[in-house]
Amino acid sequence: MSFKYLYIVIITMTIIISGLNINQDKDHNSYSLITNFKERTAGDNITLEFAFQGSSDVFLYCSNSYGSIMLRPKLGKTLLFEIPKSISKKSGILNWQLHSDANLMSGQLYIRPKSKIETLETYIGPPSIEAGGTDYTMLVIVPTDNLDNPLADSTKVIIKHQFLETHKRDIIYTEHGFGYKNLYAYKENGRMLISSECLGLNSKEYDVNVMPAIPTNFKILADRIHSYADGNQITTFKTSIIKDRFDNTVSDGTFVSFYITNKTGHKSVTSGTTIDGIATAKMIHPDQEEQWTVKAYIEGIANSEPITLNYEQAVLDLNISFSENNRLITVGPLQSFMKQQVPNGLNIHLKIYKDDALVHQLIEQSVDGFGHFKLYADRYPKGTYTVEIKTAGLTKSFADIKL
């Protein structure tokens, strides 16, 4: 069996070789490379020399990482190709092919980068990472020679960084022209300063911010001028200092929502953003007796325990008088918890019914402790009406008011 394969190989080789011979016999052209180096340093003058017989009408196609070019030879006894600087100064593999009508021969040579460093190309990202030891930033260093070629592989690069009290040096070696290092975050937040060094050349300073991780649960408290429901003063809610699980204070601006539920189950929401870990939110007092349950959230991440706040009724009594043939309704004096006038702007609702049907609804605001409703004759023609007045959670109704 194995002989069979041998025969096939031999016959095939014979055919190929004889074919080539026939070709060469036809053309009488032959070329051979005289230059015998396989490596050069970037920036050197590179010439390729070919001995030839027959036609000199050939060109050299060169291609490397920078681009491709076609060269015509300088004719003498040999064919001399000068590789232009734009190609010869780029390190890496330079492929060449000698062409006439057909591809005659090809080869490659390696251009070494220079061994002297000129610059350190450095990239770092992302510029901010999360504390905790899992998030990292990546530093990439490309030491280059003065022709902008990356230095030879396995060049030693020292990576230095400082974080709080820590100073560290790491040694890495370049591979494929560059070296890289993943710098992991520490448990504390802060700023990491990073630089690198290669062959005595130091890079500029880079910095990466290590930001706090996500917040953990916290407490809230309320702060108020008094505990009366006067509809005017403001209650301030505050959180404790919100920290992440590594005890770092969360970054400024962290958004905290405070949900307030009142006695009747109606919701209110106010919000604040943290400064030094403390978020502050404000809410105006209710205008009637109320119990608030307040709970704060950093949605999906952390929350507080609920707290309860009680507001006492401030306006205790509702005085209403009718004048000008019942066409002027005066509400008041509205007195707050020390019998002082309620601050201006307490809403007073008036509902007017005729034959049990709501005719009109008016809202007035108190001024100097009083609210006035004027029932114009053109709007409310003569007749009997029912009047309902509501303010500060108090309601009074008057049936059979004759206008």
Added chain:
Amino acid sequence: MKNTSNKYLIVALLIGLAFHGTSIFFTLETTYDALIHLFFADHYAHSWFEPWNYKWYTGFTVMSYPPLVHQSIAALSLIGGLKFGMFTVAFIGIILFITGVYRFSLLITSNRTVAGYASILAVFSSSFVETLHIFGQLPSIIGISVLMHALPEIYLWLKTGKWRYLITSLSLIAVTVTSHHVTPIFGMVFFIFPLIGMVIMDHSKEQVHALKDVTFRLFFTSFLALFRRIVGFGSLSLVIIIGCILPYWINSKNNPITQVPIPHGSRDNFFEITSSGLVFFLIPWGILLILLPYIFYRYYSKRYLFFGLSITILFILGTGGTTPIPRLVLGETAFNILTLDRFTLWASIMSLPLFGEFSYRFVEGDLKLLIQDRFGAVYHRLAGGLLAGLFLFMTIFTMSLGYFKPSQPQKIKMLPIINFLNQDQHDQWRYMTLGFGDQMAWLSAQTNAMSVDGNYHSARRLPELTTRPIERLENSKFKGVEGIGSLQQFLTTPEKYNLKYIFSNDKFYDPILYFCGWQRLRQLENGIMVWEKLNVPPLSSILPKEDVGTWQKLLWGIIPFLTVLVAFFLNLQMLFVHGLKTKLKPLPIYFSFKNKYSKFSKNILRITHIWSIILVLIIVFGLYQFYIKNESHHSPENAILAYYDALDFKEFEKAHRLINPKSDLSISQYMLEVSVTDGLLSSYAKLDAIDTEILSQTDSLASVKVNTFWITPLEKINKTYYRSLVKVEDKWYLQPEAVNVDLPPDQLYSDNNTNYFNQGRRRITTEQTHHEDVLKQPVLEILTAKLVKFNNSYAIIGEVQNIDNVPADVVLKGTLYNDDNKALATYSAKYHIKHKLMPKEVSSFRINFEGIAWSKIKDSIPKTFNPDEFTPIELEEQPTKFNLQAAGNVSGSDLFKNTSVSISGINEDHITGSLFNSGTDEVTIPQLLISYFDADKNLVWVDHLFIKEGIRQQRKQIFQYDMLDNSSLKIINKDMDNCFVNGLPNKNISDKIVADRIVNHNSEELQSINHPKYKFVKLEVNTYIGNPN
């Protein structure tokens, strides 16, 4: 015959140049069109042979307008700049017009004195003043002027058959068509056809020696005799008209104007819209209105019969939508494309020879004798004074119109904008201007940056623009729903157009910019606010264009100037002979058809008198009607209308005069009360319509229900007021409204905030930004996202959270797919999101898929205005999947979060409550985002509400939200696999940063509601701060 210069013509030229030449520097730049022509000129100055212009409409071809005038300005600009070129061309236009009127009048009247009179009157003719100083239509003026120069040549060719006249007339027609395409086409119909008629008439007359002996038969034989010349001229001029601007016709054929007609004042009913009547009828006709009987009488005399027909048609067509005739005559399409004011302009120009004739006869001819004979010399002088006074009044009135009623915003200093665009590679994005008026063209001419907008609507290409009857996005607020709707599409998806910067000269647009996710960058030193949008990619360096053949480019670049040169050389001899009187030249042949001004018709004098009286009566009646309608104290309705009108125009003093004087409300108190109210309604609304309904009225009291309809940039607002009125001293007044007297608790208070500043590039360099200066994109997380079908429209709803440590600007882009993964539609979140999120803040969102509204041109366009109009996209197939791309960018602006919301009452239909502002900025426009949940607390829909009033510091604002009805809602897809944040899969991000997320964390804080379909809601507040501290 002595050969002297015509004194009148020289006087006309001197006065004309002095009068228009000086005033033009104050008027031309504020006209509607002049700056557009300047922009085109700038194009030719930079690329004479390349017709493609990238600066407007994402690219358009200048082959859409005849180039001669623009190229002339461009050529002259090489000497002294663009404006020098424009003014020089305007000067040439003035000279051409005056001499043109002279030659045309000479042709018509065959009397040098009369023609001289006409040329002087032409200088001051109100239609010319309007066209030049208010409309700035330079090509139109030059076109008609050159056409008038051509008319005598055409006459001579037809009459004498001398070839040189054919050549000169054709050369002038060529100049006309290269400066303005419409002029020669309609000029053929309205000027040249009547002229042919006149030639035939003259030819006939020569055979019978008296005009009245001309019979139709004779006329017809004359016509046959001249037939070859007429047809020869006609067909050759057709060749000229088509050939000289062939690329224009090719372009019109390839890109037919398939766009929704843009409303134009000249198509209005002049009785209904009196301002259009003034501008497009009264001003151009001016004093000629009084002379109408004379003009018609003369033009209907046998020789001019065809001019009579022509001017009648022009007159009627010029009345626009006042009578149904123009629409019937022109047909619906032509009626909606043509601007009809040009017909009035041509009619008034056609009248000028007869105006000159009338003046001549009035001043020194038979009319003077007749009047003096019948009414005495004093009457003649008085009448003369009156007519001259009226004539000058019209001229001055027209001239000053632009001063008293400026058609343009105040002149904007462009330099800061140009510097801004040149800085920091800002011209790598497109920009847009808002509220610049036609000055946007001047800005475009000066900068290399490109705009998505433009100012030549026939060249628009984007379907978002061509399907709307708006000329420019720039002034879209004047164009109602179509305008704002079109603008919204550009503001919501600016990435599509690489639109990053907006220069706003009008506060009106601020809210829409904010709620579409734009942010203020800074105010330039000329007061223009720059808005920017984050996450917009820069323009690619190679932009698409529609190329045309080189022969077209060459033709377009060479022929127009060539026509001028040819016309100049051909008419050179004539110019010298006429101008310098170098040799005695026989009078043109039309001089043998002189009129005898010996006996002015008494009847015409009588009719003119009667007509004048009728005109006076009409004017008096009009003024009376105007008074009754506008006397504000006349009735409760008038008082209400006047009051809200005054409020609309911020004329608070006038509004205060309508408040009951016995109410002790001083003007200062009133102004104070008005000035402290801010909000969508009081700062950004324009009153669109108002109707009043008297609820009850006695002799001295009235209650009125006032339904007001306001246009705001965000939505249409209907607001009903109940106002009481009293009658004091026989005049109706409004009772003052109660003002908010709420007393905030703190006089002075402090608030701490975290502020952010992004350095941009830290090094001052023109290089690309260093990589270490580029901020990381804030990490967002899409908490939920689902595709829902609500009624018949599709939307993506959900919640997004900023899980980073820095504030983020959020851009959400959704794409719908069908089962075969075919992309059906893409749109971005508009109003239903808080575009700026603090660290860990959550926002509900909804992405509506809007179609290009009325994308089919035939779709009926709603007559009423509704900026909030929503056109659901028409999807050919059923969307079943979606892709959601969230992009965060660090933003330090618009981070005001100090507004709280409280619910105080809920029933089946609505939620009432209040908003409280605890911050130190006044909230201009609060917006509520309302999320609906089902019984299992799953998010099912997101709605929003703009609150009409602003919230001052430490004050409350009540709101009422009408809940959704029971319309059908279906969740189609909840699969979040195709959600991406900053290009990375959402799931990976959420697993990494918030691995132990508490799902449905605040579900117990949802407000339960009593609704058959939805069981819970959540309210969020988003606020627009108009004037940040």
